[in-house]
Amino acid sequence: QTQWTMTTTWPSSLELIELDRHWVELANQLAGDELQITFHEGGSLMPGTQVFDATSAGDIDAAGDWPGYWAGRSPAFGPLASTPMLFNGADYLNWIQEWGGFEVYQEVYGEYDMVYLPYGITNNESGIRTNEPIRSIEDFEGLRLRVSGRDQGRVLERLGAQQVSLAGGEIYQALERGVVDGAEFSVPGVDYEAGFHEVTDYWLTPGWHQSASVFGVMINRNSWDALSEETRNALITASEATLAWSLAWSERRSNEGTRQFQEAGVEITRLPDEDLVELQQIANEVIVESACEDERIARVYHSQVSYLEDYAAWRDVSKPFNLSRSYEELPDLEAIEECL
Amino acid sequence: MSPELLTVVMFGGLLAGLFMGHPLPFVLGGVAVIAAFLGPGFGAFGIIVNRIYGGVMDNYVLVAIPLFILMARFLNDSGVTDRMFETLRLALGRVRGGLTLAVVVVSVLLAATTGIVGASITVMGMIALRPMLEYGYQKELSVGTVMASGTLGILIPPSIMLVLMASYSPLSVGELFAGSLVPGLLLGLAYAVYVVITCLLRPDWGPPVAESELQDISRGEIAGRLLRHVLPPIGLILGVLGALFTGVATATEASAIGAFLAFVMMVGYGQFTPRRFMVSLLETGKVTAMVLWVIVGATAFTGVFNIGGGMRMVQELLIGADLSPAVLIFVMLAIVFLLGMFLDWTGIVLLSFPIMLPVIEAMELDPLWFVVMMAVMLQTSFLTPPFGYALFYLKGVAPPEVGTLHLYRGIVPFVLIILGMIGLMALFPGIVTWLPEQLFG
Amino acid sequence: MHTVLRAVDGLNEWTGRIIAVATVFIVLFTIYDVGSRALFSRPTDWAFEVTKQLYALHFMMLGGYALLHRSHVEVDVFKERLSARGQALLDVLGYLVFFLPFVIVLLAYSIRFASRSWASGETTYGILAIPVYPIKTVICIAAVLLALQALATFARAVTVLLRGEERAHVA
Ligand code: NA
Ligand code: NA
Numbered sequence: 001q002t003q004w005t006m007t008t009t010w011p012s013s014l015e016l017i018e019l020d021r022h023w024v025e026l027a028n029q030l031a032g033d034e035l036q037i038t039f040h041e042g043g044s045l046m047p048g049t050q051v052f053d054a055t056s057a058g059d060i061d062a063a064g065d066w067p068g069y070w071a072g073r074s075p076a077f078g079p080l081a082s083t084p085m086l087f088n089g090a091d092y093l094n095w096i097q098e099w100g101g102f103e104v105y106q107e108v109y110g111e112y113d114m115v116y117l118p119y120g121i122t123n124n125e126s127g128i129r130t131n132e133p134i135r136s137i138e139d140f141e142g143l144r145l146r147v148s149g150r151d152q153g154r155v156l157e158r159l160g161a162q163q164v165s166l167a168g169g170e171i172y173q174a175l176e177r178g179v180v181d182g183a184e185f186s187v188p189g190v191d192y193e194a195g196f197h198e199v200t201d202y203w204l205t206p207g208w209h210q211s212a213s214v215f216g217v218m219i220n221r222n223s224w225d226a227l228s229e230e231t232r233n234a235l236i237t238a239s240e241a242t243l244a245w246s247l248a249w250s251e252r253r254s255n256e257g258t259r260q261f262q263e264a265g266v267e268i269t270r271l272p273d274e275d276l277v278e279l280q281q282i283a284n285e286v287i288v289e290s291a292c293e294d295e296r297i298a299r300v301y302h303s304q305v306s307y308l309e310d311y312a313a314w315r316d317v318s319k320p321f322n323l324s325r326s327y328e329e330l331p332d333l334e335a336i337e338e339c340l
Numbered sequence: 341m342s343p344e345l346l347t348v349v350m351f352g353g354l355l356a357g358l359f360m361g362h363p364l365p366f367v368l369g370g371v372a373v374i375a376a377f378l379g380p381g382f383g384a385f386g387i388i389v390n391r392i393y394g395g396v397m398d399n400y401v402l403v404a405i406p407l408f409i410l411m412a413r414f415l416n417d418s419g420v421t422d423r424m425f426e427t428l429r430l431a432l433g434r435v436r437g438g439l440t441l442a443v444v445v446v447s448v449l450l451a452a453t454t455g456i457v458g459a460s461i462t463v464m465g466m467i468a469l470r471p472m473l474e475y476g477y478q479k480e481l482s483v484g485t486v487m488a489s490g491t492l493g494i495l496i497p498p499s500i501m502l503v504l505m506a507s508y509s510p511l512s513v514g515e516l517f518a519g520s521l522v523p524g525l526l527l528g529l530a531y532a533v534y535v536v537i538t539c540l541l542r543p544d545w546g547p548p549v550a551e552s553e554l555q556d557i558s559r560g561e562i563a564g565r566l567l568r569h570v571l572p573p574i575g576l577i578l579g580v581l582g583a584l585f586t587g588v589a590t591a592t593e594a595s596a597i598g599a600f601l602a603f604v605m606m607v608g609y610g611q612f613t614p615r616r617f618m619v620s621l622l623e624t625g626k627v628t629a630m631v632l633w634v635i636v637g638a639t640a641f642t643g644v645f646n647i648g649g650g651m652r653m654v655q656e657l658l659i660g661a662d663l664s665p666a667v668l669i670f671v672m673l674a675i676v677f678l679l680g681m682f683l684d685w686t687g688i689v690l691l692s693f694p695i696m697l698p699v700i701e702a703m704e705l706d707p708l709w710f711v712v713m714m715a716v717m718l719q720t721s722f723l724t725p726p727f728g729y730a731l732f733y734l735k736g737v738a739p740p741e742v743g744t745l746h747l748y749r750g751i752v753p754f755v756l757i758i759l760g761m762i763g764l765m766a767l768f769p770g771i772v773t774w775l776p777e778q779l780f781g
Numbered sequence: 782m783h784t785v786l787r788a789v790d791g792l793n794e795w796t797g798r799i800i801a802v803a804t805v806f807i808v809l810f811t812i813y814d815v816g817s818r819a820l821f822s823r824p825t826d827w828a829f830e831v832t833k834q835l836y837a838l839h840f841m842m843l844g845g846y847a848l849l850h851r852s853h854v855e856v857d858v859f860k861e862r863l864s865a866r867g868q869a870l871l872d873v874l875g876y877l878v879f880f881l882p883f884v885i886v887l888l889a890y891s892i893r894f895a896s897r898s899w900a901s902g903e904t905t906y907g908i909l910a911i912p913v914y915p916i917k918t919v920i921c922i923a924a925v926l927l928a929l930q931a932l933a934t935f936a937r938a939v940t941v942l943l944r945g946e947e948r949a950h951v952a
Contacts, residue, residue, distance in 0.1 A: 357875065357878075357879050358856055359856075359859055360859075360860070360871050360874065360875050361855055361856055361857045361859060361860030361861075361868075361871055361875070362855065362871075362872075362875030362876075362879050362880070363848070363853035363854065363855045363880075364853065364854040364855060364856075365853055365854070366853075366875075366879050366880040366883055366884075367875075367879050369879070369883035369887070370878060370879025370880060370881075370882050370883040371879065372883070373882040373883050373885075373886045374878075374882055377882075385886045385889075385890050386890050386893070386894070388886060388887075388890065389886075389887065389890040389891050389893075389894045389920065390894070392887075392920065393894065393917060393920065396837075397836075397837035397841065397916065397919075397920075398833065398837070399833070400829065400832075400833050402836065403807065403832055403833060403836040406804050406807070406836060406839060406840065407804065407807060407808060407811075410804050410808070588819070589815055592811065592832070593811055593814070593815050596807065596808045596811035596812055596815070597812065597815070599804075599808050600808055600812055603808075618798075618801075621801040621802060621804060621805070622797065622798065622801050624801065624804055625797055625800065625801035625804075625839070625843045625846065625847075626843070626846070626847050626850055626852040627852070628804075628839065628840050628843065629840050629843035629844055629846065629847035629852065629853075630847055630852045630853055630854055632840040633840070633844050633847065633853060634853075634854055636844075637883075640883070684854055686854075726856075726858060727856050727858070729854075732856075732858070
């Protein structure tokens with residue numbers, strides 16, 4: 001029996017660790033004859049920021065992650081993790097399983113000697129939590145906001161706001177002391193656990209900055225190659241089962257979290273539809289702009305936008321019962337193609 | 341290798357290396373590498389480097405450590421400490437045990453301007469111990485006061501120990517500073533009360549300063565010196581803690597402001613020379629490297645101990661013993677006390693936090709309360725033989741008539757006061773939690 | 782032999798004197814950052830990362846300097862009761878058993894660690910992409926500085942052990 005050491009970016013205090021635990025449990029059940037995975041909560045073996053490097057080097061066999069944390073290695077990890085104003089959860093599921101997304105993950109992680117099994121999708125993130133209400137995109141002017149992601153930072157820049165980088169653990173205090181004017185962190189359930197209702201009065205929706213997110217496990221290539229075909233398939237099956245479960249689980253938790261925020265007296269504001277259209281245009285431009293700066297990110301966006309164009313045939317016909325949303329306009333696919 | 345054997349090998353190796361007098365960072369790191377080789381294997385070697393980079397180097401909170409040390413050096417190297425002591429010696433001269441009382445007061449003030457324990461004790465040992473012995477103060481009382489009060493530097497904020505504790509716990513530096521302020525000041529007060537009562541009961545242990553010496557100097561003159569030499573450091577303290585507690589600045593920013601203001605004071609007292617400035621920087625470099633390399637070694641040690649299953653075993657032992665929270669806290673603090681006989685605070689914090697904080701979390705106890713009790717308990721790590729760093733610092737500068745036994749006997753009452761204070765904090769958690777609640781709600 | 786030892790001492794002494802100045806820049810950058818936030822409510826976007834890297838550079842590179850000046854935490858209550866040769870023997874054993882394995886692993890694995898970062902041109906993860914590979918390389922340099930100084934201490938201890946000379950102390 002092979003022994004694997006696995007950890008994750010999430011400490012046990014963050015609910016997202018449930019995604020990792022769910023997969024490990026399933027994988028150990030399905031592949032237990034050949035493989036036993038020992039799971040260590042985030043931060044116990046090494047700081048969460050280091051799990052990519054340790055898995056890539058083979059110091060550990062596997063680690064759960066959110067790909068966006070590795071944007072310092074390659075900007076391609078950004079859209080593998082989440083997109084501004086583009087994919088929702090159903091899009092990620094479609095793209096990963098039927099429109100070639102899975103292979104894109106392998107291509108990007110493969111550069112670093114790793115295999116990637118996506119096993120978590122959370123749909124729309126909460127949005128931005130502030131002490132002064134934001135009611136339109138004009139209100140962004142001059143704000144200092146903790147929002148993660150490079151492309152998200154560029155959208156903020158065009159709105160006249162400043163992006164601030166803060167680790168998850170520092171947000172609460174930064175909000176409490178006015179070091180930032182507002183912050184986004186995660187989905188409502190996770191945000192509530194982090195206590196943001198104690199330090200903010202307003203919550204701007206929808207979470208345009210992160211329309212959906214993907215989580216998964218990085219596996220060192222040598223560890224992966226050493227497994228039998230049967231065991232590898234068992235791990236993939238476990239990841240697909242976890243993927244489906246994660247959508248339902250996170251939606252239920254988001255719903256509970258939203259009720260908790262409402263009960264705590266937080267006022268939920270919403271951007272007007274015409275502002276969302278304008279935001280979509282800005283995001284589309286930013287996506288093309290960042291694709292043309294680096295071919296690695298261009299390949300990911302190209303695959304994602306191609307899927308959206310292709311899927312439009314049925315998606316728009318089945319409206320309003322469509323699984324994805326209808327787009328007035330998509331990022332310019334030809335412009336992205338020219339940058340490949 | 342079983343977790344049990346790993347635990348024995350690692351802690352046995354640690355003790356052996358310590359007794360051999362090898363530098364602690366390399367004992368910790370060496371034991372980690374050997375244990376990784378015998379147990380978890382080569383993957384652990386990579387993890388050691390990952391932990392050193394991700395946990396110690398890439399850590400914004402710890403940036404405050406060199407800056408608080410620099411602030412302390414600027415003050416010390418510009419003679420602020422000497423002048424504070426001289427002023428308070430005269431101000432408290434007529435009181436019985438006045439010199440020891442002056443030592444406590446100056447040490448508390450130094451502690452509140454960062455207080456690098458080694459620096460505080462050596463300086464007080466050099467400037468205060470000789471006059472005390474000359475006036476016929478009891479040796480044990482004198483050395484005990486210098487060591488115990490000097491150790492307050494690590495407890496009363498700003499404190500580099502609290503910065504480290506915040507970085508390795510879910511607590512913020514601000515919360516820990518606020519939580520430790522009242523216990524630290526109470527402990528200083530308890531030392532002062534002990535000194536005064538002792539000298540009332542045994543007048544020959546702490547005679548007042550000779551009238552002849554005090555007649556040369558008027559009360560007005562003493563007041564003037566208090567304004568010039570004691571007020572500015574207090575202003576600095578209020579500035580740094582104020583900036584932090586009001587949320588104007590983060591701990592790291594407050595430490596930079598403090599270092600800058602201490603530099604301004606160096607210039608203001610006319611003590612600035614390029615040479616003295618460079619000495620401050622070099623001494624800061626030495627102390628910073630000393631503190632942080634222990635953390636480097638300790639993070640290697642705990643990493644291997646964790647991968648090898650030792651951490652989990654000890655945790656399960658603690659939780660599985662099915663003890664009541666009170667007994668469990670008693671056991672954990674007793675472990676900290678015992679570790680303090682052998683290790684310095686950096687090593688203890690890094691070794692015990694990953695084991696004990698999850699236990700506190702599992703029992704749903706207040707981590708702030710526990711961590712501050714632990715911070716108070718770590719005062720004893722400087723004082724208890726065989727490895728008490730306060731003992732070494734003072735031995736290095738004390739006159740030859742002060743023997744090791746004087747030092748050992750001297751710390752006994754103070755260690756008892758510390759243990760009593762922890763008992764009080766256990767019974768009345770408000771001592772810890774009141775100020776943070778006022779400040780942060 | 783003597784010249785080599787002196788050269789090693791000199792290397793770490795000068796490294797110490799140059800690197801010690803890093804704290805001044807940490808203070809200045811941080812104060813500039815706080816000032817521009819307080820006065821113009823526009824903090825810099827670089828101070829956070831730059832001060833963090835300077836801090837890491839400072840304490841890591843000073844490991845060898847601290848060893849030269851015997852500033853690392855150590856307990857010599859027992860050692861100091863031994864003869865010069867007894868002390869030298871403990872030093873030799875300590876460096877062989879503890880220091881050597883540690884510094885070998887630190888050096889070998891930090892080289893791998895840093896070269897992975899160079900290979901991917903790694904930068905910080907925020908919007909301001911500052912290169913990370915130089916500061917990761919600092920671990921390798923720090924390990925070399927530390928190893929050289931330890932070698933000097935070791936050589937001096939061996940000399941004492943063989944010739945029974947007074948402990949050669951460096952200040
Ligand atoms: Na202090
Ligand atoms: Na001790």
